[in-house]
Amino acid sequence: MTTASLSLRSRRRSWAGAGRLLRLEFRRSTMIWVLPLLAVAFWFDAYHFADANPPVWYLRASELPNHLLRDFSAFAAGVAAWTGTRDSRRRTLDMVMPTPRPGWARLGAAWAATTGWVLAAYLACVAVLYGVTAVQATWGGPPWWPVTVCAAGLVAVSAIGFLAGVLVPGRFTAPLTAVITLLLSSAIRSASPYAMLWPTTNASTTNTGGLPLTPSDAGVFHHYLPDLPIAQTMFLAGIGLAALGVLGLSRVAGGGRRLRAAAVVVTVAGLAAAGTAAGLTGTARQGAYGVVIPALHDAASDRPIPYPPACDHDGAVLVCMHPAYRAYLADVTGALGPVLREVAGLPGAPVRVDQAATDVLASATSGALSAEAGSVLGGSPPAFRFPMPSFPPGAAGHAQLAEDLQEDLMVAFVNDARLLPPGAQPAGGVPAQETVEWVLLQPFDPWAEQDVAAGPDSDTASPAVAAAARRFGALPAAARHSWLAAHLGALRAGRVSLGQLP
Amino acid sequence: MTAAGVREPRGARRGQGALASGPLPARTAGALRLVWLHLVSRRVPAALAGLAACAAGMRAGLAWGWVQGSGAGAQQVPLLLEAGTASVIAVTTYSPFGEPERATGRWLPWLRLGISVALTGAAIGMLAAGAAAARLPDGTLAIVRNVAGITGIGLLSAAIIGGALAWIAPMAYTVVAEFALLEGWTTPWTWPGRPPHDRGAAICAAVVFAAGVAVVTARGGRDWVHADGGGAG
Numbered sequence: 001m002t003t004a005s006l007s008l009r010s011r012r013r014s015w016a017g018a019g020r021l022l023r024l025e026f027r028r029s030t031m032i033w034v035l036p037l038l039a040v041a042f043w044f045d046a047y048h049f050a051d052a053n054p055p056v057w058y059l060r061a062s063e064l065p066n067h068l069l070r071d072f073s074a075f076a077a078g079v080a081a082w083t084g085t086r087d088s089r090r091r092t093l094d095m096v097m098p099t100p101r102p103g104w105a106r107l108g109a110a111w112a113a114t115t116g117w118v119l120a121a122y123l124a125c126v127a128v129l130y131g132v133t134a135v136q137a138t139w140g141g142p143p144w145w146p147v148t149v150c151a152a153g154l155v156a157v158s159a160i161g162f163l164a165g166v167l168v169p170g171r172f173t174a175p176l177t178a179v180i181t182l183l184l185s186s187a188i189r190s191a192s193p194y195a196m197l198w199p200t201t202n203a204s205t206t207n208t209g210g211l212p213l214t215p216s217d218a219g220v221f222h223h224y225l226p227d228l229p230i231a232q233t234m235f236l237a238g239i240g241l242a243a244l245g246v247l248g249l250s251r252v253a254g255g256g257r258r259l260r261a262a263a264v265v266v267t268v269a270g271l272a273a274a275g276t277a278a279g280l281t282g283t284a285r286q287g288a289y290g291v292v293i294p295a296l297h298d299a300a301s302d303r304p305i306p307y308p309p310a311c312d313h314d315g316a317v318l319v320c321m322h323p324a325y326r327a328y329l330a331d332v333t334g335a336l337g338p339v340l341r342e343v344a345g346l347p348g349a350p351v352r353v354d355q356a357a358t359d360v361l362a363s364a365t366s367g368a369l370s371a372e373a374g375s376v377l378g379g380s381p382p383a384f385r386f387p388m389p390s391f392p393p394g395a396a397g398h399a400q401l402a403e404d405l406q407e408d409l410m411v412a413f414v415n416d417a418r419l420l421p422p423g424a425q426p427a428g429g430v431p432a433q434e435t436v437e438w439v440l441l442q443p444f445d446p447w448a449e450q451d452v453a454a455g456p457d458s459d460t461a462s463p464a465v466a467a468a469a470r471r472f473g474a475l476p477a478a479a480r481h482s483w484l485a486a487h488l489g490a491l492r493a494g495r496v497s498l499g500q501l502p
Numbered sequence: 503m504t505a506a507g508v509r510e511p512r513g514a515r516r517g518q519g520a521l522a523s524g525p526l527p528a529r530t531a532g533a534l535r536l537v538w539l540h541l542v543s544r545r546v547p548a549a550l551a552g553l554a555a556c557a558a559g560m561r562a563g564l565a566w567g568w569v570q571g572s573g574a575g576a577q578q579v580p581l582l583l584e585a586g587t588a589s590v591i592a593v594t595t596y597s598p599f600g601e602p603e604r605a606t607g608r609w610l611p612w613l614r615l616g617i618s619v620a621l622t623g624a625a626i627g628m629l630a631a632g633a634a635a636a637r638l639p640d641g642t643l644a645i646v647r648n649v650a651g652i653t654g655i656g657l658l659s660a661a662i663i664g665g666a667l668a669w670i671a672p673m674a675y676t677v678v679a680e681f682a683l684l685e686g687w688t689t690p691w692t693w694p695g696r697p698p699h700d701r702g703a704a705i706c707a708a709v710v711f712a713a714g715v716a717v718v719t720a721r722g723g724r725d726w727v728h729a730d731g732g733g734a735g
Binding site: 030033034037040041044045048071074075078079082089170171172174175176178179182183186 | 548559579583592667669676680
């Protein structure tokens with residue numbers, strides 16, 4: 001037997017021992033008992049919220065950081081902290097310190113088992129969510145960046161929680177770690193770009209300008225921008241690595257000079273990765289279709305994704321949507337039909353309707369109705385282009401979708417003052433525009449008065465607008481149509497007063 | 503073998519000294535010492551610090567705008583802090599002594615009852631103090647109801663899975679309650695989602711609190727950590 005073969009056998013035995021230790025930790029992990037609770041949390045929270053969204057891949061995937069990561073991270077951090085307190089809790093530190101295996105490896109195995117179970121549960125939930133979405137979706141494929149970011153987030157909180165348990169062993173360490181983790185997800189409402197490094201902040205809040213960081217139709221018309229997810233993954237992995245490195249430097253990890261040197265290298269590497277990610281995020285800017293980090297940005301991501309539109313007809317008007325929203329084509333056609341028929345034949349009436357991408361920059365700076373609005377009526381021949389509004393699930397949601405689309409089309413047709421950029425002074429004819437919108441929408445929208453004619457602090461129109469609406473609405477449809485045909489240009493320019501309405 | 507290396511509970515000597523030096527009768531001094539030792543064994547001073555930290559979190563949340571408006575989203579942070587106090591209270595039920603204490607502690611049920619109720623009162627008081635001089639959605643009445651109800655869940659879980667891991671159930675309930683808040687559930691069993699004056703929600707929270715206190719008073723936290731020679735985790 002040679003020295004080389006002895007060394008090989010010793011190394012194999014060492015790996016086998018490490019594998020056995022890991023297997024034992026997996027079998028004895030407290031996290032196993034928490035798995036049913038994670039399943040309940042997933043079902044009640046993330047799955048229900050995801051299922052309420054249209055079956056569009058990014059929309060569904062956005063619930064991963066928003067809900068799944070938030071719920072799982074509390075349990076991951078808490079149980080990891082509990083596991084980290086084990087030696088202290090059982091007063092076995094003196095017994096395990098002299099064992100031949102380094103304390104870092106022993107603690108690492110316990111942490112790996114806890115984190116492994118959390119990740120397994122997380123991936124199972126992702127599989128369920130993506131499986132259901134795959135059955136329902138009509139276009140596209142699963143986005144993997146949200147999955148990666150959340151996995152990195154779970155690893156990071158688990159490592160920090162475990163470190164807290166090892167360094168501050170006490171019965172209150174685990175619950176307080178869990179509460180702080182949940183608070184971190186709920187409370188961060190910072191305008192700083194660095195707040196975006198924690199993924200739940202990105203998903204659940206907006207930045208200073210009130211913009212959504214990623215439009216709701218990301219990955220549909222334009223590629224899902226991976227800039228921010230790359231920085232987030234780098235940051236979270238770095239934090240996790242640094243926490244494990246500090247674990248190797250702790251007193252309970254023991255170990256010789258070489259192990260401590262390795263722990264220092266791991267800590268520094270983790271901090272460097274996290275610091276680099278933070279530095280990159282500091283240069284982030286809001287793009288039209290997501291957050292752009294110049295150093296990580298791939299110009300190819302800016303190119304639109306080609307697609308064959310799904311189209312339907314309402315009379316002579318062609319209504320086309322992205323195939324990802326094919327399930328809503330009939331609803332959209334049915335909602336816009338009455339308005340299209342109402343304005344048919346008038347100057348500038350649309351002959352085509354197209355779904356457009358949500359441009360978060362343009363919709364916010366145009367002063368449109370909401371961040372997702374941005375409907376445009378124009379071109380030759382005239383076409384109405386609209387981004388898909390958000391709407392809740394169920395029958396009420398469909399009614400709201402119809403109402404929003406009808407209102408958007410009417411506002412664009414009359415060139416409502418709400419389309420003016422912020423700060424621009426509206427012309428004097430705004431009340432007349434509101435009156436016309438109200439009268440034209442009233443036959444099929446019972447909330448028309450509140451939506452388009454009411455004042456900012458009221459649910460009803462002013463007496464003057466209400467009187468003009470009664471007068472204008474009492475006209476026969478043909479008379480209204482011919483008045484609009486003659487005065488639509490002046491009405492759009494804001495040069496028609498309430499008294500001039502017939 | 504000598505008793506030189508035997509550790510005393512932290513603070514025991516301090517309590518003993520303070521009691522021995524006073525003019526109290528021996529019986530009263532003994533009772534006070536028993537109470538003090540029990541409080542120390544349950545880490546009640548540290549628990550009070552944890553409750554104070556949650557109250558400070560409430561104050562910070564209100565001051566820094568984590569709690570804005572009066573909608574479901576605004577109730578999330580207060581609910582989390584209420585669950586945090588409940589978790590801390592539930593964890594105090596963990597006994598480091600196990601069977602020997604059960605066998606010899608005649609006053610143990612009363613001590614458990616006193617600690618559970620007193621800490622719940624302290625948690626409510628501290629959170630209310632943290633929210634004072636600021637507008638908290640649903641006000642102090644909701645703090646009373648939510649802390650009591652979630653503490654009841656924590657105490658029940660302490661009786662089932664053991665005091666040391668009893669924080670898990672309040673956390674799990676919080677996740678479900680947050681969903682109920684956002685979705686506007688009307689069942690009184692998810693009381694954090696109900697208005698503060700809702701009688702059904704108050705009754706449910708009170709029943710759960712009473713059940714939790716009763717079970718912990720009678721049985722204490724489960725001792726399976728000692729029973730199997732180490733326990734999980």
